[in-house]
Amino acid sequence: MPQNHIMKKINLLSFLVLICLTSCTDIKKEEKVSKKYAEEPHSFSKPNQAVIKHLNLDINVNFDSKQIEGTATYNITSNEASEIILDTKFLEIKNVLADNKEVKFSLGDFNKQLGKALKIPITSATKTITIHYNTTNKTEALQWLTPQQTADKTDPFLFTQGQAILTRTWIPIQDSPQIRVTYNATVKVPSSLMAVMSAENPKVKNEDGIYTFKMKQAISPYLIALSVGNIEYKAVSNRTGIYAEKSVLDKAHEEFSDMEKMVAAAENLYGDYDWEQFDVIVLPPSFPFGGMENPRLTFATPTVIAGDKSLTSLIAHELAHSWSGNLVTNATWDDFWLNEGFTVYFELRIMEALYGKDRANMLALIAKQDLEDELEGFKDSPEDTKLKLNLKGRNPDDGMNSIAYDKGYLFLRTLEETVGREKFDVFLKNYFKTHAFSTMTTEKFITYLNANLLEKNQVEFNTEEWIYKPGVPKNQSIITSDKFSNVEKVLSEFINKNRIDATITKNWTTQEWVHFIRNFPKEITVEQLTTLDTTFNLTSSTNSYIAMVWFEKAITHNYRGNNVDATIEAFLTNVGRRWYVSTIFKAYKNSSKVDEALAIYKKSRANYHSVTANTIDDMLGYKE
Known part of the structure; x- marks a missing residue:
């Protein structure tokens, strides 16, 4: 074979080997990249192509227009992508910059659950993107409260609720829990109010109403949180404390005085608390959850302030989320x-x-x-x-x-x-x-x-x-309680003999009362409910948990005594905690009293956060 033919074959073989090696390397590289982030059905973002790493937020909170307006600037990294995609919903995007130069962005079609994809052109050299935007009156994460809807009734209030996918309604962001970002923020508010976030927080008000924040640990977008109101701070220990309106602060401080003990107990179980500070802000009663574990600053409902620390497991729960x-x-x-x-x-x-x-x-x-x-x-x-x-x-x-x-x-x-x-x-x-x-x-x-x-x-x-698999397997833990067994004996004796010794229940915990009420038999009579209400004044209970389960049973068993209907309506109008509200409205629905439920809901709906309102809308088939 001629020498030049041999050389051609060798060169061809070398070329094919080179292609194979390059191709295999690219495949391995793609596999490595693709495994970094899981497929995400609730976000338009494609983080394996381009992802946000740090947020600089600069916003103005306007209570007159009920809007947040400002800029979200991100440090980004990309895998040689030509665009980066963010999630938005009910936001007005004014303009977008890439490395401080205006670029032509586009918004995708609207999806009821997910909102719109914000597509921003980038190059492999792009380091930052900046979005100028404002929220709108449809923004679901924000609840703007009038002074009358607060505890002190002197100033307006604002809080955010980002879980699960609502952060995209107040910040354009890659709204997936697997994307973690650090952030800095500058927030401008009226000078009479204080702003706090899930970050390093102020302890006193600024005269100019400008607050700066830093969250140096990377967190998921749903944990970025903001609250603005006429609030004060009171320390429990050097790393725990309470924010609340003035009329609530001392009560909350007393109720949650075991916070430092909880942190110490948690650390003793599973290692150091890695967030430096564990504070709680007690929000107005329209807050839709019992608590929300925003890092460094748990958001909490006032419905857990029972006066006897009996509902503070909620604080333990939010702490555990750390x-x-x-x-x-x-x-x-x-x-x-x-x-x-x-x-x-x-x-x-x-x-x-x-x-x-x-x-x-x-x-x-x-x-x-x-x-x-x-x-x-x-x-x-x-x-x-x-x-x-x-x-x-x-x-x-x-x-x-x-x-x-x-x-x-x-x-x-x-x-x-x-x-x-x-x-x-x-x-x-x-x-x-x-x-x-x-x-x-x-x-x-x-x-x-x-x-x-x-x-x-x-x-x-x-x-x-x-x-x-659906359901619960047979090999499940068997949980027992002597206290609950005694509660069941007391209830059985009352049902069978129509008498109850109030001294037996004198030292019952909230949990014992809840177990007692929850286990009312179907055949319990209105007369027996009247006896219990007269003896223990359940309709007027100041413990929100006991009140909720009692109201559920009153509706189910058609008990109308002690002005209970008006008390239930007042409770539903004042409290926006989704668990409580949905339990009571479900009792109306299951008792074929939807008309009664709707009559109350039309009055109370304006006081609810969108998280609660959306749930009850679906439950009762309500349309504005």
């Missing part, structure tokens, strides 16, 4: 149980450490009752009773129910009892430390669980059944 949720975060909302199941478990371990096993077990049994009710409610859609969900095309709020919280808790408690608490605690402590400031998928957790707990200790456990 590990499970904020430190190790569900990658997508299909993995929501990883946030909440772990947090309920951790919450009850904190409560046990501070207040004893009896208190923790009563809370656990009430949670189990909630789970049983939820399972019954989902009997026609059993797929929704799995821990790992498929919420594509649905609002992620659909997965925020007792399944994630209480089935998730029961799974972990059963696991703990199977392997032993000592081994389980070592496992959890290492889990939080190993995955700190990162996100977690269900599948990644299962792999970690198998390698670091089950296989290590040669334990067999039906993990896949718990996570991927």
Whole structure:
């Protein structure tokens, strides 16, 4: 064969090898990139192509126009992408800059759940993007309150609620929990008000109404939070304290005086608190949740101020999120149980450490009752009773129910009892430390669980059944409470003999009262309800939890005594906590009293945050 032909073949072979090596390298590179972020059905962003890393927020809070206006500037990184995509909903985008030069942006079609994709052209050299924008009157994350809707009734109030995908309604952002950002913010508010965020916060008002914030730890977008009002601060310890309106501050401070003990108990269980400060702001009663675990500043409802610390497990729950949720975060909302199941478990371990096993077990049994009710409610859609969900095309709020919280808790408690608490605690402590400031998928957790707990200790456990199958497996923890057994005896004697000794109930906890009321039999009479109300004045209870379960039973059993109808209406008009409100309106619906419910709802709806209003709209078929 001629020498030049041999050389041609060698060159061709070398060329093919080079192509193969380059191609294989590109494939491996693409595989590596594609695995960094999971597929996300609730965000338009494509973080594997281009992703935000740090936010500089500069905004003005205008109570007259009820708008937030300003700029969101991001440091970004890209994989040689030609555009970066952000999530927006009900925002007015004025103009966009890339590296301080105006660029032509585009907005995608509107999706009812997701809003619109904001597409910004970039190059491989682009380092920053800046969006000039303002919110609108449809913005769902914000609730603007008049002075009359606050505790002190002197000044207006504003708070945000970003979970699950509402941050995109007040900040244009890549609104997926697996995307973590640090942020700085400058917030301008009226000089009579104070601004606080999920960041390093002021303790006193500024004269000029300009506040600056820094969050140096990377957090998920749903945890970026803002509140503005005439509030004051009172420390509980050097790293815990309370923000609230003046008339609420002392009561809240007394109610939550065990906050430092809770932090210490939590650290003793699962390692250092990594957020420096743990403060709580008590919001007006329209706040839609019991609490929201915004890092460094938990948002809380005033409905947990009972005067006897009996509802402070909510504070333990939000504190626990500092590990499970904020430190190790569900990658997508299909993995929501990883946030909440772990947090309920951790919450009850904190409560046990501070207040004893009896208190923790009563809370656990009430949670189990909630789970049983939820399972019954989902009997026609059993797929929704799995821990790992498929919420594509649905609002992620659909997965925020007792399944994630209480089935998730029961799974972990059963696991703990199977392997032993000592081994389980070592496992959890290492889990939080190993995955700190990162996100977690269900599948990644299962792999970690198998390698670091089950296989290590040669334990067999039906993990896949718990996570991927409907309902609750048979090998579930058996939870008992002597206190609840005594409550059931008292109730049985009352039903059978129509008498009750008030001295027996004198020292009952909130949980015992809730168990007592929840277990009223179907055949309980109006006369018996009258006796209980006359004896214990349940209709006028200042404990919101007891009031809620009592109102539910009053509606269900058609009890109309002691002006209960007007009291229920006043409660629903004043309180916006979604759990309480939806429980009571559901009782109306299930009792074929939708007209009564709608009559109240038309009056109370304006006081609710969109999170609560959307739930009740769907429940009652209400349209404005």
